[in-house]
Amino acid sequence: MRILVNIDVPELALAERFYAEAFGLRRGRAFGHDALEMLGGDVPVYLLRKQADTVGAGTSTRDYARHWTPVHVDVVVEDLDAALIRAIAAGAEQEGAVREAGWGRIVQLADPWGHGWCLLQFLGRGYDEIAT
The missing domain is CATH 3.10.180.10 (2,3-Dihydroxybiphenyl 1,2-Dioxygenase, domain 1)
Structure with missing residues (x-):
């Protein structure tokens, strides 16, 4: 089994900077303009660009x-x-x-x-x- 961590964020560049500076992660692969892989931990972290007020789960909308x-x-x-x-x-x-x-x-x-x-x-x- 492999575990990945996915984190919804409204803006990738700001999130990349935060996770690099706060936790020492580093940029891995980019997946177009909507996802970015961050490496350096035991599991990869994927930052997923998702706008606020879009559906997150069920009928709940994203709220940052x-x-x-x-x-x-x-x-x-x-x-x-x-x-x-x-x-x-x-x-x-x-x-x-x-x-x-x-x-x-x-x-x-x-x-x-x-x-x-x-x-x-x-x-x-x-x-x-x-x-x-």
Whole structure:
């Protein structure tokens, strides 16, 4: 099985810049004017140009204000503080304080299009610290 991450955005050039600066991804292939591949993570991220108010799923339309979804992407980083500074400088919004857990540290973000992200820094053995 192969997993891909697809992210709807209203404008590819701005999204490419954000994801490159915030998370260190780099441009891969372009697919015409409507899609762009971003590489550098464990899975490729595809930015898909989709205008606001077009049908997103069922009868729901796309809205690039901050929104909730039960699916989000975590970005594992070596230095959470440095990654957070970089993401905010690129245009992300921090949502809440950095929190610590038995496995490491986490902070929630929103990208400029309302998508939720988390930065994770594993400490010790990461999730193995709390595995039962």
